[in-house]
Amino acid sequence: RAMSSVTIPPPKCMLRPLEVPFRYLFGPGPSNVPPRVLAAGGRGIIGHLHPEMYEIMNDIKKGIQYAFQTQNNMTIAMSGSGHAAMECAVFNTVELGESVLVAVNGIWGERVAEIAERMGANVHIMVKAPGGVFSNGEIEKALAKHKPVLFFLTHGESSAGLAHPVDGIGDLCRKHNTLFLVDTVASLGASPIFMDQQNIDILYTGSQKALNAPPGTAPISFNERACQKMFNRKTKPVSYLFDMAHLSNYWGNDGQPARLYHHTGPVSGFFSLRESLAILAEKGLEESWRHHKEVAGYLWKGLEDMGLKLFIQNKDLRLPSVTTIAIPEGYNWREMLQYIMKHHNMEMTGGLGPSTGMVSVRGMLKF
Ligand code: PMP
Structure with missing residues (x-):
């Protein structure tokens, strides 16, 4: 057998077409692309x-x-x-x-x-x-x-x-x-x-x-x-x-x-x-800022009406692009995220770095 013969066969996965599911990307990024x-x-x-x-x-x-x-x-x-x-x-x-x-x-x-x-x-x-x-x-x-x-x-x-x-x-x-x-x-x-x-x-x-x-x-x-x-x-x-x-x-x-x-x-x-x-x-910065603020305000109100607490209490300090929710006591944030992904195709995420250790008590979901 020549030293140059192919011994590793083409991987089976490569003979199948690429599959990418549709997801609502409501995590902190990447976002859905128009x-x-x-x-x-x-x-x-x-x-x-x-x-x-x-x-x-x-x-x-x-x-x-x-x-x-x-x-x-x-x-x-x-x-x-x-x-x-x-x-x-x-x-x-x-x-x-x-x-x-x-x-x-x-x-x-x-x-x-x-x-x-x-x-x-x-x-x-x-x-x-x-x-x-x-x-x-x-x-x-x-x-x-x-x-x-x-x-x-x-x-x-x-x-x-x-x-x-x-x-x-x-x-x-x-x-x-x-x-x-x-x-x-x-x-x-x-x-x-x-x-x-x-x-x-x-x-x-x-x-x-x-x-x-x-x-x-x-x-x-x-x-x-x-x-x-x-x-x-x-x-x-x-x-x-x-x-x-x-x-x-x-x-x-x-x-x-x-x-x-x-x-x-x-x-x-x-x-x-x-x-x-x-x-x-084309849209203009002011309109983009206004739009994000309006949509975020709507989301914040909806979440609070559901009885959820937002992590950043002062509205003026909330990021309009990433909303963080304090996870209610007694809930497992990983299970909740998995449920939302499985049943609604929506991605949300848990805290990161210093906010990770807090998730079981007052952790965060990001929109
Ligand atoms: N800074 C901030 C505030 C971010 O949210 C992120 C991404 N989540 C980064 C930096 C790092 O960007 P990337 O993942 O594109 O390297």
């Missing part, structure tokens, strides 16, 4: 370095600038999920040993703290129970104490259902020479955010939540202050793939006449993202 966005992703592939692709990327950049309310030139979409944007933000703006401050009131702060720790930053955390709100006074005290180069806050804390206030924090960060990094993966398009007006230095989101595109791309934007810091580093960022020096060229942001090959972007993912940003532009 046919127009799905169709955009199903278009024929073109090269990632074709001029037509550059045009599409330029459109995406404009769509993100609108969605973020920013004029930042350094605006791109990551080839990767929300985590790619989290790592890109931290890896590019922080150098080994530099101080980073992270507000932890759910899983996303925990994650960013771990990402910063892994790359060798000197990480300080401010901790609250899931859904807790940090006052500007508390934040300023911590900025003064730790003198971080970067401060991280989650705008839409999907693991708790909280929309954290952002006003005034950007100004405090400026005063203390800190870059202000905000996560809007779960909130962009659903809850107002104004990158330029709120002095947010770095902002990112994901494609698969309120933008209603498939998972796999993640818009991110850096302002001039953030660019000053990240392009005047002494050392190269730990990641080649996420190095903004390369990515800014790929997105035509560095003023160079040619875009050089760095990596092959997710062409279909960019088609879909462009279409979802186009829908947001």
